[in-house]
Amino acid sequence: MRSFIKFLALMFFSVFVSHSVLAADHGTTQEAEAMVKKAIPYIKTKGNEAAYSEFNNATGSFIDRDMYIFVLDLNGKVLAHGANAKLIGKNLSTLKDVDEKPFIEELLAIAKSKGKGWIDYKWPNPTTKVIELKSTYFEKNGDVIVACGIYK
Template sequence: MKRTVLKLTAGLAFGLMFAGSAVAADSGTKPEAIALAKKAAAMYAAQGQEKTYAEINNKNGQFIDRDMYVFVLNTAGNVTAHGANHNLIGKPLLNLKDADGKLFAQELIAVIKSGKSGWVDYKWPNPVTKQIEAKTTYVEPAGDIGFAVGIYK
């Protein structure tokens, strides 16, 4: 009896360990976000705006991975491409606030203008869970635009 309980406990712990791994695998990581943003910036440099934006906007394209997607923002605060929400394309985000009232787009723009990559924290709806969650977004500047990919914490 003791042995059976021990086996069941060990099996349950083992199963929970892998269940946690499966859930974690459904979410992007910081290194994956950086790689996806850099991949989009490289395509832009090699193939130009039209092809890159079309691929970013393709919901089945290479720039959408689980809960990660690329979006492009210019220094004026306008979205020029968006992998998860096409309704944002062409929209000004300069004064957009997150759930806590943070003007996060201004921070994203500041990273673009700096010419150096960086991270910005804010709250945003997760396209997978449909819940507002804490998010950190990596921005890869390319002139007057930035390729951005966020992960949910």
Template structure:
């Protein structure tokens, strides 16, 4: 009986330890919202070009674990992207995820009508390289949209 209790205790301890490690690797919804607000303020104080340079830096202050900032104009053109420089300058307005969801179009529509919000879609996680469910928080600021997503 004691062996079973020891085994159960170690199993539970290992489970909770793994859960804590998993949570530490991933950003939260609150962290994503805070990063968007910080990025928007950074743009206002530093200007677009300086801010975009910082957002594009994978070692910059706007990349944290699997959280990163991306910025697009109101037509869907990527102006900054903290995880994939190959997307810079590309218009992604017609981009669809693996489930054929036109998530950028949805993001643009909500940003123009409500100013901010969340969208869900599937996207490659830059740390795991796997396609994962992602929720992105975004805010319209003037003629741009600043966004940061979390992987679920």
């Protein structure tokens, strides 16, 4: 009986530790908001070109685990993207997720009307390469939208 109890305790501990390790691989809502709030003054201090270059830097200070900064103009054109440089310069205003949700269109509308917010959609996780549910926090800053998302 003691062996069985030890076995159960060990199994519980293993599940707890593995869940904690996996959770540490993902950013939190608070961390995503903090990253956006760090990026906005960085743009103001360094200027667009230097800030966007840092946001695009794969080893830079604006990429943390599965979180990264991306910047859109008010029409949906990508100005910076920490996970996929191929998107820079492309207009994503009509982009839809795998469920046909026009999430960029919604993000633009919320940013223009409220200035900031959250949006949920499905997107490929840059660390796992798997399509996952993602929540993105964004703030309008002048004529751009600065965003950072988390994978759930």
